[in-house]
Amino acid sequence: MRLDRVDVIEQASFDWRRTTGRDADVWGNVARIVEEVRLGGDGALRRLTRALDGVDAPLRVPQEAMEAAFRALRAEVREALARAAERIRRFHEAQLPDDIVIRGEDGETLEMLWRPLHRVGVYAPGGRAAYPSTVLMDVIPAQVAGVRSIALVSPPGPDGLPHPAVLAAAHLVGVEEMYAVGGAQAVAALAYGTETIARVDKIVGPGNVYVATAKRMVMGDVGIDSIAGPTEVVVVADETANPAYVAADLLAQAEHDVEAGAVCLSPSRALLERVHAEIVRQLAALPRVDIARAALERHGALVCVKSLQDAVDLVNDMAPEHVEVMTEDPRRVLDGLRTAGAVFLGPYTPEPVGDYFAGTNHVLPTHGSARFSSGLGTLDFMRRMTAATYTAETLARHARYIEVLAEAESLTAHRDAVRIRREELR
Numbered sequence: 001m002r003l004d005r006v007d008v009i010e011q012a013s014f015d016w017r018r019t020t021g022r023d024a025d026v027w028g029n030v031a032r033i034v035e036e037v038r039l040g041g042d043g044a045l046r047r048l049t050r051a052l053d054g055v056d057a058p059l060r061v062p063q064e065a066m067e068a069a070f071r072a073l074r075a076e077v078r079e080a081l082a083r084a085a086e087r088i089r090r091f092h093e094a095q096l097p098d099d100i101v102i103r104g105e106d107g108e109t110l111e112m113l114w115r116p117l118h119r120v121g122v123y124a125p126g127g128r129a130a131y132p133s134t135v136l137m138d139v140i141p142a143q144v145a146g147v148r149s150i151a152l153v154s155p156p157g158p159d160g161l162p163h164p165a166v167l168a169a170a171h172l173v174g175v176e177e178m179y180a181v182g183g184a185q186a187v188a189a190l191a192y193g194t195e196t197i198a199r200v201d202k203i204v205g206p207g208n209v210y211v212a213t214a215k216r217m218v219m220g221d222v223g224i225d226s227i228a229g230p231t232e233v234v235v236v237a238d239e240t241a242n243p244a245y246v247a248a249d250l251l252a253q254a255e256h257d258v259e260a261g262a263v264c265l266s267p268s269r270a271l272l273e274r275v276h277a278e279i280v281r282q283l284a285a286l287p288r289v290d291i292a293r294a295a296l297e298r299h300g301a302l303v304c305v306k307s308l309q310d311a312v313d314l315v316n317d318m319a320p321e322h323v324e325v326m327t328e329d330p331r332r333v334l335d336g337l338r339t340a341g342a343v344f345l346g347p348y349t350p351e352p353v354g355d356y357f358a359g360t361n362h363v364l365p366t367h368g369s370a371r372f373s374s375g376l377g378t379l380d381f382m383r384r385m386t387a388a389t390y391t392a393e394t395l396a397r398h399a400r401y402i403e404v405l406a407e408a409e410s411l412t413a414h415r416d417a418v419r420i421r422r423e424e425l426r
């Protein structure tokens with residue numbers, strides 16, 4: 001989007017395909033970092049932290065540092081974090097699944113049992129800004145799921161420790177294991193383990209393009225939640241929307257990262273022109289003006305669509321992280337939406353309510369990955385396991401079919417494992 005003159009484009013000339021980390025520079029850089037940590041352990045981690053974060057810091061964050069940061073936190077921030085934590089916990093407790101138990105007519109019992117993961121690594125970003133809210137979003141669902149071992153990582157600041165607000169949030173939710181390491185190197189350490197950091201079963205949490213690319217790279221050796229990279233929002237608005245609200249919400253994502261995306265789709269050119277004017281007006285007052293401007297110039301767009309139905313089709317094709325709907329009848333638009341990380345409906349539900357306080361999770365798939373994955377939730381920290389119990393009678397009834405199928409696959413040892421029992425039962 002150009003900011004030096006009104007810039008509204010037609011639907012036909014809009015192309016917003018974004019990929020995380022596929023560009024050769026980022027991929028190659030991250031591959032080198034991951035390999036260095038896999039082979040070099042703690043030594044490599046400290047070297048990379050010196051090079052990329054400019055500090056030489058002990059990896060393990062002392063418990064006292066978290067506690068001290070919590071005590072030093074302004075009372076109003078402490079209260080807001082605590083209230084947010086309660087709301088996040090409540091919404092994630094409601095997601096706990098029930099086991100399924102089926103007793104079959106032949107006497108068998110079939111179960112699908114949910115079990116918490118044993119050990120997870122969670123990432124809280126801390127490069128351009130600190131994200132204490134992400135500590136809550138990452139850790140609380142893991143606790144609700146029943147995960148026993150949680151390792152939190154976040155990049156160190158100039159004093160060698162993660163940002164004080166991140167430390168304080170970690171104390172608030174009872175984190176017992178934290179490391180001052182960030183970027184791709186933190187992801188590699190969690191995936192493969194080092195002398196200090198024991199490897200985990202799954203890595204969750206958002207981060208910049210290096211973090212997201214590293215997660216993509218280690219996936220398979222370890223589980224990941226989703227590709228939660230630089231943030232993005234698409235606002236679907238009609239002529240009833242308030243242009244100042246729309247502009248404010250686009251800027252709220254743009255200020256995160258120069259790679260953030262902010263798009264408004266509307267059938268009303270007049271609204272889009274007013275949104276442009278509002279963006280220019282509000283942008284000037286932002287402390288993070290340079291980041292927001294760069295993000296809008298690279299990945300911002302005001303798109304005039306033929307109809308709201310076309311806007312819905314475009315959103316489903318883009319599969320963005322956040323969708324805001326500011327139309328006369330937002331629920332009608334919601335009915336048509338299939339692929340989005342999280343949806344915010346109506347003029348009084350700006351996306352930051354979800355970032356901080358509503359209770360829904362703000363760790364969400366980006367760069368089109370909402371086509372196949374969802375935002376972070378309690379189930380991401382659990383896995384399913386099936387269990388089957390046969391009685392002698394069940395086996396006697398089913399044996400004939402199993403033996404026939406085993407023979408059809410020429411797997412006679414399979415057949416005999418059933419036959420040996422069946423013959424005894426005769």
Ligand SMILES: NC(=O)c1ccc[n+]([C@@H]2O[C@H](COP(=O)([O-])OP(=O)(O)OC[C@H]3O[C@@H](n4cnc5c(N)ncnc54)[C@H](O)[C@@H]3O)[C@@H](O)[C@H]2O)c1
Pocket residue numbers: 029052053124125126127128129131134155156181182183184206207208209210211227228229230231256257260321362363364365366
């Ligand atoms: N999708 C989501 O759910 C979600 C939620 C919250 C935040 N976010 C995103 O998280 C990101 C936070 O980014 P951030 O940068 O502030 O913090 P970050 O913690 O993600 O990344 C900082 C780290 O990146 C590494 N790094 C920086 N430059 C590098 C380079 N040239 N090569 C290799 N490594 C390098 C450094 O090690 C540094 O510690 C933003 O993009 C924000 O939009 C996304």
Ligand SMILES: N[C@H](CO)Cc1c[nH]c[nH+]1
Pocket residue numbers: 131133134231355362363364
């Ligand atoms: N909008 C970001 C991605 O969902 C999350 C966040 C944290 N703090 C502020 N915003």
Ligand SMILES: [Zn+2]
Pocket residue numbers: 231252253256352355
């Ligand atoms: Zn945000």
